[in-house]
Amino acid sequence: MSDLRPLVPEEDPLPRVQRMTRLARSNDPAQVLVVGPSWVGDMVMAQVLFQVMRRRWPRVQIDLLAPPASAPVGQRMAELRRVIPLEIPHGKLALKARRALAQELQPTDYDWAICLPNSFKSALVPYWMKIPVRSGFRREMRAWLLSDPHRLNRRKLPRTVDQYVSLGLPPRLPQPQQLPAPRLQVDLAARDLTWQEFGLNPSARVVALAPGAEYGPAKRWPVAHWTRLAQALLQSGYEVWLFGSPKDAPITQEIAAQATGAVDLGGRTSLLQAIDLLSLAPITVSNDSGLMHVAGAVGSRVIALYGPTPLQMTPPLSAHAQVIRRELSCSPCGKRECPLKHHRCMEEIEVSQVLAQVLGSPTSR
Template sequence: MSPILVVSFPAIGDFIRSHSAIQIIAEKFPGRPIDVVTSSIAAPLADLMPHVRKSWTLNKKKRQLGLADRRRLAHELRAENYGTAYLLTNTAKAAFIPWLAHIPERIGYPREFQFGLLNRFPADWWRQLPLLGERHPRLYEEVCAVATLASADVPVAGWPAPKLVLSPERLEEWRRRSGLDQTKPVLALYASAFEDRRAWPIERFISVAADRVKRGWSVWIIGAAREREAARTIRSAVPEVVDLTSTPQLIDAMCQIAASTAFLGVDGGPAHAAAALDVPTLLIFRANHAFEGCPVNRGVRFVEPPISTPSRIASTLGISADQVLEALEDTLRTANRARGAGGYSS
């Protein structure tokens, strides 16, 4: 049977969230291999996604059509004889890829009026055109609607949550070469960059890190280059904290998260990875952003500013360190109960 191509998102978090759609497609067409298109940054995660055979890479270029790169990729794709392409990202630039590759069935929302580039649409496509829909659906709903062709009112609870799977052998190999103390429970912290509007005040992350260290935990700071300044600030106040923001390989960062007892952070790619890896996860959100951005995985909890926070304060300032520590304890208790009942595993 002809393989299927899924044109997904370049950002790590959005790419992980697209796995819900991939699972739906795999269930509908169990005999057809599924490949994905994403950025070179996110592509290593395809190896951890059930039902994905392989990935193709196309790096995002802001304000550029990148037609030459898309032609080169399309030329490579033609040799694979894909029968169907699902466009999870609804840009005209993305729609050029399966069209240039001569893939006969090209499914997606024509939000940028890609009629001709796309030739099959979800049942509610006309509602999703600019200014016509009651609201823009969140990404989770949208990718599942593309995968199901929005042919029925499927409740969100009926759609699969994203999943990343690290083999025990791969995780054990990482443990052996990491050199990290893994005799204690571990809190993975993702603080993001200072200038990120999703960030939480760094002094409150310091309070949480100090609390965990005092309780006998290890604290690992997860991230990459843009998180390094925050990591240095936290370590200067709590020297016992381990800075892992210079980890060169994305899969090693996934191992760090998977080996953690719990994950605490703000919205971002590592947060979605922790949820998909089935790690007990507590996330900090700005007011009115949790519904849209929070992972749908079981075992995820979030905190956000109280409803009395003035709407003009579009930040996480209304969330105290004590509130987060209390929510973290509750997250751990819930995870322990679930493990004891056989319903949750990290």
């Protein structure tokens, strides 16, 4: 951190920051740079912030700085002017690359930056750009990089989406009682090309299954359960499409191998293609994952399977989502792997219970 401190301006910046804070928060901010999260699900939740900002400041121009894993989600957000790729490997500090990016972006003359991730490194580019107002939570000893540091009160703001929205609201305004659901745009022309490429039937009764979870195995419903669900759905006359990232491909392949007729798209689609295809599925069954949030944001009715995740932190935000979970004394633990080695919170979610939710859904009739 010692190589960063000399970059602090010698003059006292506080009076200017105060003036710019009043300008950005009281009048219309002109250009805002948002540093986006790395997780796909968190990026979908960030879209709620963009809706709130555009409703308050209809003419504001919002640019998103995001890593490759989540940047494609931003391409489907109507509120954004552009998405700027952050081509730095996840977890890398990469001071030179971030400094070079700051110099490249500085001519845009942003008057406000919002850092959604809580990491130290996520605040570096706005700081080096000398954006007058830099908002974010006081985390990882980075408060000196921010001109508008917020204290995170998890009791007051338990959900990630509430935390994001609070960073984009003037401090004098109360948190909205109700937030809009996330909305992602669907590229209809690209969707047509995609279903043709994979030989899919866009008019079929489709149930999408998303059996992966990037965060860790504790979030995943067992493969055997997914397999039995897929088999039951196929026997009931549904088409089953399996979605997932390349990391999820072994899981989707195992399910498809035992559920004859299921279409394995795991690792075969881009994230943008998955966004478009999920809009064709009236129902999506998913672990707590990025694809769960994507499915809800494109209009699919989500049946979400929760185990170790604190539901109050990252619940599905679509209006008609249904959550299935087991109430156990050890959950939610928030761990990537079950610390007790039994994984009961997911193992004990019955296939029959999930199937009943699918068959009883209005969209399945």
